[in-house]
Amino acid sequence: xxxxxxxxxxxxxxxxxxxxxxxxxxxxxxxxxxxxxxxxxxxxxxxxxxxxxxxxxxxxxxxxxxxxxxxxxxxxxxxxxxxxxxxxxxxxxxxxxxxxxxxxxxxxxxxxxxxxxxxxxxxxxxxxxxxxxxxxxxxxxxxxxxxxxxxxxxxxxxxxxxxxxxxxxxxxxxxxxxxxxxxxxxxxxxxxxxxxxxxxxxxxxxxxxxxxxxxxxxxxxxxxxxxxxxxxxxxxxxxxxxxxxxxxxxxxxxxxxxxxxxxxxxxxxxxxxxxxxxx
Numbered sequence: 583x584x585x586x587x588x589x590x591x592x593x594x595x596x597x598x599x600x601x602x603x604x605x606x607x608x609x610x611x612x613x614x615x616x617x618x619x620x621x622x623x624x625x626x627x628x629x630x631x632x633x634x635x636x637x638x639x640x641x642x643x644x645x646x647x648x649x650x651x652x653x654x655x656x657x658x659x660x661x662x663x664x665x666x667x668x669x670x671x672x673x674x675x676x677x678x679x680x681x682x683x684x685x686x687x688x689x690x691x692x693x694x695x696x697x698x699x700x701x702x703x704x705x706x707x708x709x710x711x712x713x714x715x716x717x718x719x720x721x722x723x724x725x726x727x728x729x730x731x732x733x734x735x736x737x738x739x740x741x742x743x744x745x746x747x748x749x750x751x752x753x754x755x756x757x758x759x760x761x762x763x764x765x766x767x768x769x770x771x772x773x774x775x776x777x778x779x780x781x782x783x784x785x786x787x788x789x790x791x792x793x794x795x796x797x798x799x800x801x802x803x804x805x806x807x808x809x810x811x812x813x814x815x816x817x818x819x820x821x822x823x824x825x826x827x828x829x830x831x832x833x834x835x836x837x838x839x840x841x842x843x844x845x846x847x848x849x850x851x852x853x854x855x856x857x858x859x860x861x
Contacts, residue, residue, distance in 0.1 A: 609682050611836050612796060613708045615717050618642070618684060628681040631728060632695045633688035640714055640724040642686065646675040647728035650691040653698050660823035661845050662745065668698055669738055676731030679704070686710035689794050693829035697843050700835070703739030709832055716793040746818050746842040748854055754818065761811040763819045765827040766848070774861040776820065776851055782809045784826040787833035802837040813838030820844035
């Protein structure tokens with residue numbers, strides 16, 4: 583009798599544990615081209631394509647265009663445009679809170695769009711593991727013009743910890759316990775960096791940069807572990823303006839880090855006259 587009771591209890595705990603790991607509505611952070619091809623007709627799927635103005639005129643069917651310049655200020659310092667503008671842009675692309683949003687495009691623009699959605703609190707966002715080059719190499723269907731959808735009903739729930747400022751970073755550095763990653767080139771890093779920053783370039787996260795295929799999650803965990811951060815660790819990414827670091831930000835999220843992206847990055851830090859190393 584006691585054995586039967588123990589078995590029932592164990593099964594109950596197993597069911598609860600499984601349900602906790604696969605909460606209703608949860609989506610993977612990274613999806614493959616095969617997965618996307620199989621789900622193109624899902625009613626809640628919203629494919630967002632973004633870039634900085636250069637592409638080969640081929641799109642994944644159903645993709646809605648979200649130009650990078652509509653999400654980042656281009657004059658007077660680089661940063662996020664106003665929150666209400668971001669929300670309007672996403673609603674215009676048909677995004678609602680219950681949409682499963684899949685992001686793809688030029689890798690840095692895609693990283694920035696993922697970061698924007700993450701900061702705004704959308705909980706159902708995936709990055710496509712690869713871009714249009716891989717999609718076409720697999721002879722999958724293409725479209726020539728983006729979709730113009732009915733407006734969505736997205737309401738943000740900001741996650742301010744995802745968007746790091748200079749003040750935030752200084753406070754974290756003083757408190758300790760946060761690993762700072764520099765996503766720029768080795769030459770830029772050697773020429774000058776934020777104190778305590780560790781070099782981990784944005785290209786390091788890709789197994790195939792041309793096709794935009796990420797390293798496996800296990801490989802990314804080891805990459806960040808070697809650089810001083812394990813799953814659950816607090817981390818901040820930065821580069822020159824926050825764009826390259828957004829690709830590193832996604833990889834860190836995928837590897838299980840508690841990460842924020844320093845918007846403005848090195849350009850903002852030096853404009854404020856804050857301490858630097860390597861100069």
